[in-house]
Amino acid sequence: MQTSILFKHNYAATAQVVVNQGGTSSGKTYAILQVLFALACEQEKQIITIVGQDIPNLKAGALRDAQTIFSQSVTLQRMVKLFNKTDRIYEFANGSLMEFKSYGNAQDAKSGKRDYLFVNEANGIDYDIYTELALRTRKRIFLDYNPNAAFWVHDKLLGRPEVQLIISDHRHNPFLSEQMRTKIESLQQIDTEQWKVYARGLTGKITGLVLTNWLVCDPIPNTAKRLACGLDFGFTNDQTGVIEVFMQNGELWVNEILYETNLTNPDISVKLKIAGISQHTEIIADSAEPKSIEELRRLGWNIVGARKGPDSVKNSIDILKRYPINVTRSSINLRRELERYQWKTDTSGRPTNEPADSWNHLIDPLRYIALNKLKVAGSAKTQSKLPLVVTKPQMSEVSDFL
Numbered sequence: 001m002q003t004s005i006l007f008k009h010n011y012a013a014t015a016q017v018v019v020n021q022g023g024t025s026s027g028k029t030y031a032i033l034q035v036l037f038a039l040a041c042e043q044e045k046q047i048i049t050i051v052g053q054d055i056p057n058l059k060a061g062a063l064r065d066a067q068t069i070f071s072q073s074v075t076l077q078r079m080v081k082l083f084n085k086t087d088r089i090y091e092f093a094n095g096s097l098m099e100f101k102s103y104g105n106a107q108d109a110k111s112g113k114r115d116y117l118f119v120n121e122a123n124g125i126d127y128d129i130y131t132e133l134a135l136r137t138r139k140r141i142f143l144d145y146n147p148n149a150a151f152w153v154h155d156k157l158l159g160r161p162e163v164q165l166i167i168s169d170h171r172h173n174p175f176l177s178e179q180m181r182t183k184i185e186s187l188q189q190i191d192t193e194q195w196k197v198y199a200r201g202l203t204g205k206i207t208g209l210v211l212t213n214w215l216v217c218d219p220i221p222n223t224a225k226r227l228a229c230g231l232d233f234g235f236t237n238d239q240t241g242v243i244e245v246f247m248q249n250g251e252l253w254v255n256e257i258l259y260e261t262n263l264t265n266p267d268i269s270v271k272l273k274i275a276g277i278s279q280h281t282e283i284i285a286d287s288a289e290p291k292s293i294e295e296l297r298r299l300g301w302n303i304v305g306a307r308k309g310p311d312s313v314k315n316s317i318d319i320l321k322r323y324p325i326n327v328t329r330s331s332i333n334l335r336r337e338l339e340r341y342q343w344k345t346d347t348s349g350r351p352t353n354e355p356a357d358s359w360n361h362l363i364d365p366l367r368y369i370a371l372n373k374l375k376v377a378g379s380a381k382t383q384s385k386l387p388l389v390v391t392k393p394q395m396s397e398v399s400d401f402l
Contacts, residue, residue, distance in 0.1 A: 230365025
């Protein structure tokens with residue numbers, strides 16, 4: 001069985017979770033399946049689960065690759081007792097099983113345990129489903145995906161000590177034709193973002209983002225003037241979000257204060273005090289919650305509602321786009337929202353002028369401050385800086401074979 005360097009690194013991996021982030025045609029799925037076939041043959045009575053977004057995706061991708069691997073290996077054909085095409089299960093002579101499955105929700109994923117798990121095209125799988133599967137996996141988990149944009153693997157897994165990251169691209173696949181390599185590399189002439197993702201396996205950014213004029217900073221300058229704090233109310237499903245915003249030299253400096261569910265108004269008051277926010281600081285909150293605003297006012301806070309009106313969402317975004325925005329490194333949830341806050345799209349997939357009502361529990365408070373504090377700002381001098389469009393720094397390549 002011919003193998004690539006990706007096979008060798010995945011086979012030799014000792015981490016509990018092995019993440020394969022790769023460009024198109026890097027051979028990551030094929031290599032992981034080869035590893036799983038090898039483990040199934042070497043170890044008796046292993047249960048191996050390959051999970052995809054849905055059965056059609058599995059049949060067109062991982063299952064097709066598995067069938068190719070099987071058909072080209074006489075050794076495998078001797079070791080496999082039966083392939084159940086209906087249930088998509090390889091049964092091995094030593095009692096091992098390799099199953100290809102899809103789960104509709106986290107509850108479905110609670111059924112069954114396994115020794116090895118492979119989550120194929122992980123960015124198509126809900127994190128809740130992954131969590132249930134991971135809890136029921138005894139030995140090792142493999143994941144792969146094309147990094148079109150950051151998702152839960154970047155947020156929840158990467159950087160943890162039990163997680164190993166392997167970044168690959170078509171250059172690590174020795175079986176790829178030169179014609180295909182040329183086609184992949186030609187993306188650089190068409191779309192740099194696509195080339196970065198598909199030709200180099202690097203994390204891309206979501207297209208259609210609402211706010212791109214921000215960068216990560218640390219710390220906020222001592223000379224920056226505080227404008228206000230912004231507050232968005234939430235409870236069970238939505239987070240209560242609080243930020244503080246400063247200004248210096250025509251630039252905004254933003255720091256995340258609070259991002260938490262199940263907080264009552266007295267809880268919010270306590271959290272603000274713990275964060276060191278003075279009760280004299282002006283807080284601009286969602287004016288759709290007058291009762292909550294009044295309750296916090298009676299608790300001693302200098303709080304007012306945002307000045308909403310017709311097209312207030314669009315107007316506040318237009319205002320924010322006039323300013324370079326500096327976001328503190330510790331503002332993890334705000335940075336995550338900014339990386340995902342998108343324009344709605346129409347039926348043809350084109351962006352509209354209305355942002356999606358999601359990933360905005362800290363962005364909405366930023367809008368409230370824009371409405372109340374920045375209407376007169378955004379002079380020509382400030383706007384002249386707007387060619388500055390800085391996105392999140394790229395994740396470094398940590399694979400030791402690149």
